[in-house]
Amino acid sequence: MRVGDIGEFGLIDRWMNSLRCTDTRCIVGIGDDGAVLQTSPGSVLVATCDMMVEGIHFKMSFAEPRQIGMKAMAINLSDLAAMNASPLAALVSVGLNPSLDVEFVDRLYEGISLMADKYRCPLVGGDTVRSPAAVLVDMFLLGEAPRGDITLRSGARPGDLVLVTGSLGSSAAGLDILLLRETRGQGAQSPGVSASVADAVIRAHLEPTPRLTEAGAIAAAGGATSAIDISDGLANEVNHIAKMSGVGITVDADLVPVSEPAIQVARALGKDPLAYALFGGEDYELCFTAQPSVADRISRAVLDATGTAVTHIGWVSSGSGCWLLREGRREVLEPAAYDHFRRDAGGGSGGNQV
Amino acid sequence: MRVGDIGEFGLIDRWMNSLRCTDTRCIVGIGDDGAVLQTSPGSVLVATCDMMVEGIHFKMSFAEPRQIGMKAMAINLSDLAAMNASPLAALVSVGLNPSLDVEFVDRLYEGISLMADKYRCPLVGGDTVRSPAAVLVDMFLLGEAPRGDITLRSGARPGDLVLVTGSLGSSAAGLDILLLRETRGQGAQSPGVSASVADAVIRAHLEPTPRLTEAGAIAAAGGATSAIDISDGLANEVNHIAKMSGVGITVDADLVPVSEPAIQVARALGKDPLAYALFGGEDYELCFTAQPSVADRISRAVLDATGTAVTHIGWVSSGSGCWLLREGRREVLEPAAYDHFRRDAGGGSGGNQV
Numbered sequence: 001m002r003v004g005d006i007g008e009f010g011l012i013d014r015w016m017n018s019l020r021c022t023d024t025r026c027i028v029g030i031g032d033d034g035a036v037l038q039t040s041p042g043s044v045l046v047a048t049c050d051m052m053v054e055g056i057h058f059k060m061s062f063a064e065p066r067q068i069g070m071k072a073m074a075i076n077l078s079d080l081a082a083m084n085a086s087p088l089a090a091l092v093s094v095g096l097n098p099s100l101d102v103e104f105v106d107r108l109y110e111g112i113s114l115m116a117d118k119y120r121c122p123l124v125g126g127d128t129v130r131s132p133a134a135v136l137v138d139m140f141l142l143g144e145a146p147r148g149d150i151t152l153r154s155g156a157r158p159g160d161l162v163l164v165t166g167s168l169g170s171s172a173a174g175l176d177i178l179l180l181r182e183t184r185g186q187g188a189q190s191p192g193v194s195a196s197v198a199d200a201v202i203r204a205h206l207e208p209t210p211r212l213t214e215a216g217a218i219a220a221a222g223g224a225t226s227a228i229d230i231s232d233g234l235a236n237e238v239n240h241i242a243k244m245s246g247v248g249i250t251v252d253a254d255l256v257p258v259s260e261p262a263i264q265v266a267r268a269l270g271k272d273p274l275a276y277a278l279f280g281g282e283d284y285e286l287c288f289t290a291q292p293s294v295a296d297r298i299s300r301a302v303l304d305a306t307g308t309a310v311t312h313i314g315w316v317s318s319g320s321g322c323w324l325l326r327e328g329r330r331e332v333l334e335p336a337a338y339d340h341f342r343r344d345a346g347g348g349s350g351g352n353q354v
Numbered sequence: 355m356r357v358g359d360i361g362e363f364g365l366i367d368r369w370m371n372s373l374r375c376t377d378t379r380c381i382v383g384i385g386d387d388g389a390v391l392q393t394s395p396g397s398v399l400v401a402t403c404d405m406m407v408e409g410i411h412f413k414m415s416f417a418e419p420r421q422i423g424m425k426a427m428a429i430n431l432s433d434l435a436a437m438n439a440s441p442l443a444a445l446v447s448v449g450l451n452p453s454l455d456v457e458f459v460d461r462l463y464e465g466i467s468l469m470a471d472k473y474r475c476p477l478v479g480g481d482t483v484r485s486p487a488a489v490l491v492d493m494f495l496l497g498e499a500p501r502g503d504i505t506l507r508s509g510a511r512p513g514d515l516v517l518v519t520g521s522l523g524s525s526a527a528g529l530d531i532l533l534l535r536e537t538r539g540q541g542a543q544s545p546g547v548s549a550s551v552a553d554a555v556i557r558a559h560l561e562p563t564p565r566l567t568e569a570g571a572i573a574a575a576g577g578a579t580s581a582i583d584i585s586d587g588l589a590n591e592v593n594h595i596a597k598m599s600g601v602g603i604t605v606d607a608d609l610v611p612v613s614e615p616a617i618q619v620a621r622a623l624g625k626d627p628l629a630y631a632l633f634g635g636e637d638y639e640l641c642f643t644a645q646p647s648v649a650d651r652i653s654r655a656v657l658d659a660t661g662t663a664v665t666h667i668g669w670v671s672s673g674s675g676c677w678l679l680r681e682g683r684r685e686v687l688e689p690a691a692y693d694h695f696r697r698d699a700g701g702g703s704g705g706n707q708v
Contacts, residue, residue, distance in 0.1 A: 003459060004452025008482050014456070015463055023476040026443060035478035037443055039498065040394030049494055051447040051483045089380060089391055093405040093447075093492045098358025102368070105357060109369055122377040124389035128362050129405045133487035138447045140403055140494040144393065 031244065032153050033079040033228060034143070044150060046085040046143040050075050054134035062178045065104045067206045068137060069111025075231065076141040077119050077210035078284040082229040084151045084215050085143030087121030093138040095131030108137070119212060149219060151288070155226040156245035160289040162314035165214045165302065168234055169262030169273060172280020174205030176269060192268030193261075200261045208284040213306045215286060221301035222294030232335075233281040238314070238322050239335040241289065248319035251333060253326035257311040278324075279336045289316055385598065386507050387433040387582060388497070398504060400439040400497040404429050408488035416532045419458045421560045422491060423465025429585065430495040431473050431564035432638040436583040438505045438569050439497030441475030447492040449485030462491070473566060503573060505642070509580040510599035514643040516668035519568045519656065522588055523616030523627060526634020528559030530623060546622030547615075554615045562638040567660050569640060575655035576648030586689075587635040592668070592676050593689040595643065602673035605687060607680035611665045632678075633690045643670055 003011065012030075021029035027044060028036035034048035050072070052058055058068050073090065080087055092112060096105060116123045121141065156162075177198050180191070211229070218224050226245055228237045234256065242249045258277045266273035277283075290298055299310040322333040357365065366384075375383035381398060382390035388402035404426070406412055412422050427444065434441055446466060450459060470477045475495065510516075531552050534545070565583070572578050580599055582591045588610065596603045612631045620627035631637075644652055653664040676687040 001456045002452060003450045003454045003456055006456060008484075011450075011456075011459060011482050014460075019463065019467065019477050021476045021478050023443075023474070026476055026478050029476070029478045030480075035443065035445065037478065037496070039399065039442075040397065043394065045393065045399070045496075047443065047445055047479065047494070047496060049445050049447050049479070049481050049492075051449060051481050051490070051492065053449055053483055053485055053490075055486050056484050088393075089377075089389065089401065091389065091401055091403050091494065093403050095405060095407055095490070096357045096365075098356060100357045102355045102357055102360060102365075105365060106368075109373065113373065120377070122375045122380055122383070123373055124375050124380050124383045124391065125401065125403070126384075127403050127405045127492075128365050129407055130362075130410050131407055131488070132409050134485070136405070136407075136449070136490060136492075138403075138405065138481075138490075138492045140401070140445065142391070142399075142401060142496075 028152060033082040034085070036150055042147055044145055044147045046080060046083050046145065046150070047140070048076055048079040049138060049140040050079070051136065051138040053136055060135070061182065063206050065107035066111035069108040070115050070207055072137045072139040073112055073115035073121070074208045074210050074284065076139045077115065077121065077212060078208070078229040078231070080141060080143040081210050081212045081215040082151070082227045082286060083143070084149050084219050084227070085145040087119050087212070088142040088144045089124045090116060090121050091124060091140040092126040093136070094126065094128050095136030096128065097131055097133070097135065100135070119210065151224050151227040153226055153228050153241050153244040156241050156247050156289040156316045157225055158247055158316055158318045159292065160225050160316040161292055161295045161312050162238065162249055162251065162287065162289050162316060163295060163298070163310050163312050164230070164234070164257065164285050164287050165211050165308050165310055166283070166285040167257040167259035168230065168283045168285060169276030169280055170201045170204035170259040171208065171282035172276040173262040173265035174201035174203070176265060177202055178205065193264050197261045197264050201265055205282060208282065210284060211286045211308070214302050214308050217302040217305040218288065218298050221298040222290065224288035224290050227286055227288035230283045230285045230287055231281055233279040234287060235278040235322070235333050236281070236335040237287045238333065241287070242320065242322050246320065248317040249314055249322045250317065251314035251322065251324050253324055255311065255313045257309065382506060387436040388439070390504055396501055398499055398501045400434060400437050400499065400504070401494070402430055402433040403492060403494040404433070405490065405492040407490055414489070415536065417560050419461035420465035423462040424469050424561055426491045426493040427466055427469035427475070428562045428564050428638065430493045431469065431475065431566060432562070432583040432585070434495060434497040435564050435566045435569040436505070436581045436640060437497070438503050438573050438581070439499040441473050441566070442496040442498045443478045444470060444475050445478060445494045446480040447483070447490070448480065449483050449490030451485055451487070451489065454489070473564065505578050505581040507580055507582050507595050507598040510595050510601050510643040510670045511579055512601055512670055512672045513646065514579050514670040515646055515649045515666050516592065516603055516605065516641070516643050516670060517649060517653070517664050517666050518584070518588070518611065518639055518641050519565050519662050519664055520637070520639040521611040521613035522584065522637045522639060523630030523634055524555045524558035524613040525562065525636040526630040527616040527619035528555035528557070530619060531556055532559065547618050551615045551618050555619055559636065562636065564638060565640045565662070568656050568662050571656045571659040572642065572652050575652040576644065578642035578644050581640055581642035584637045584639045584641055585635055587633040588641060589632040589676070589687050590635070590689040591641045592687065595641070596674065596676050600674065602671040603668055603676045604671065605668035605676065605678050607678055609665065609667045611663065
């Protein structure tokens with residue numbers, strides 16, 4: 001049996017049980033957005049990592065090196081945001097081909113430093129190695145939080161509402177535009193969408209914003225019962241919450257906030273805009289659950305504090321699995337997750353999985 | 355200018371200053387074996403990572419997958435040992451080719467788990483991604499210690515003695531045997547050395563032992579003033595200590611404990627056994643400095659507690675740079691470091707460098 005036959009999630013399932021952490025200092029091990037470790041009484045440490053491989057997670061022809069560095073930080077900061085932890089420090093392992101221009105490395109670190117400064121997550125170390133083929137960027141982030149403040153994937157309860165920050169689908173639409181331009185030649189116009197729409201979705205794909213401030217506002221306004229960041233698509237993330245919480249989740253298609261630029265790209269390409277939101281991934285918005293009594297307060301507080309909208313998209317029930325309400329029908333919402341072993345370009349990296 | 359032109363250490367120097375950490379929580383950033391972070395009052399966190407790339411740091415034809423997993427843990431645990439930190443938790447990012455047999459992954463994690471259990475450093479998470487070419491294993495380790503217990507590269511003072519645990523050179527000799535067997539065909543005998551000698555040096559190369567227990571015994575018996583683990587060769591490591599401490603170091607060639615199997619391999623291959631110890635690297639012994647008044651006590655304590663010999667090999671003086679006393683002459687001891695961008699097979703990964 002080959003790795004490609006069972007895929008990323010097959011490998012995770014294969015190892016999830018045998019690697020279950022029994023150490024008393026390990027509060028949460030594999031399976032959430034980050035590991036949660038007890039260090040001092042009352043406060044915990046969150047550790048997370050995401051590896052980006054050239055040709056799988058990014059293309060040198062799509063992203064500037066500065067953007068690769070920024071995104072490596074952003075996708076890990078997003079994991080901390082999902083858990084409501086404050087950034088503490090970052091380490092980065094970089095694999096470089098000797099033929100690469102030093103300028104590339106300068107710009108890569110510039111992107112990392114920019115995010116490190118912006119989110120107060122200093123780069124404190126790492127490793128630089130030779131890579132015979134692809135460029136590799138593996139980022140490790142540490143966050144900290146009072147123990148009671150940590151939000152897990154497993155806390156959703158029947159009766160909770162399901163909410164998301166911002167709007168979804170832009171990142172996948174941006175990847176589509178980039179792939180299309182590659183096929184048709186770099187100078188080609190993006191078909192049927194304005195330059196500003198194309199720029200907006202491409203920027204969403206290449207320079208995602210980790211929702212750390214939003215996470216803080218959610219916590220301050222009453223708190224999420226569970227949370228996850230949207231790295232592999234909304235469908236995948238609600239399935240993670242449902243599975244880890246032992247609940248069912250119903251998403252109303254009409255409520256999902258698909259971004260306006262994503263709708264325009266989808267129309268131009270003859271695609272379903274909702275599919276971008278549900279299965280596209282890499283939006284790095286937060287999907288979370290909250291008790292109905294605090295949901296409105298959270299939405300207002302996040303909007304006031306950050307300008308980011310929070311939208312109610314569904315409900316938590318007893319049972320197990322996820323469903324989508326669409327045009328009067330209720331259908332099973334499969335994860336349809338991006339699997340790094342089965343597709344070739346783009347693709348996020350979700351959670352703390354081994 | 356290409357990455358290969360300035361090499362790993364050139365890149366580190368290029369970024370060392372601009373990435374110098376100014377955050378108050380960051381006690382030690384880039385440049386030591388690990389980063390030291392202040393989390394709670396009185397205790398610190400040590401974070402370190404080392405990436406291993408197939409074809410650069412290991413060959414699938416040399417190492418069993420279980421040994422690759424073990425070594426990924428060992429070289430990071432060795433960084434914690436150098437700083438006298440206790441293992442807390444590990445995360446691992448793994449890049450896999452889809453054509454790889456799942457059995458390979460099983461054995462890789464088996465090796466990681468084995469070391470995680472042995473050194474009480476639970477694997478709490480990571481990331482699994484597709485790698486188009488080489489297998490990648492990037493390990494991230496967290497350790498903890500009372501703040502005053504941490505040993506840095508920068509603490510050596512004139513008058514201190516320089517000491518090493520165990521014996522040196524076996525790992526480089528083992529790599530030579532492996533390379534020779536590859537050239538001559540797998541079934542070939544190792545020339546001029548017994549099977550047991552060949553096995554011993556190969557095992558030293560593939561299954562290094564992190565000196566965590568030895569580090570504890572050193573600390574308990576009076577403590578090192580500075581320490582580093584020997585990943586890139588003794589010459590490289592004493593230069594690191596000298597540079598970081600602002601001192602000079604003299605090593606007496608006659609005192610360097612070259613391992614008996616390494617001597618036999620060197621003789622059989624017509625090589626200089628001392629070169630294995632000075633420039634071979636990957637022995638993962640500890641090189642440390644201590645005040646003369648406690649050096650004997652440390653040596654006895656480590657031997658009693660662990661069975662590992664500690665050998666006095668040199669002296670710390672004022673000035674800067676390193677020298678080797680050999681056959682009555684005093685010559686400059688250049689780092690002659692292994693550089694991942696300039697050589698092709700084997701090779702360790704030293705310290706927390708970015």
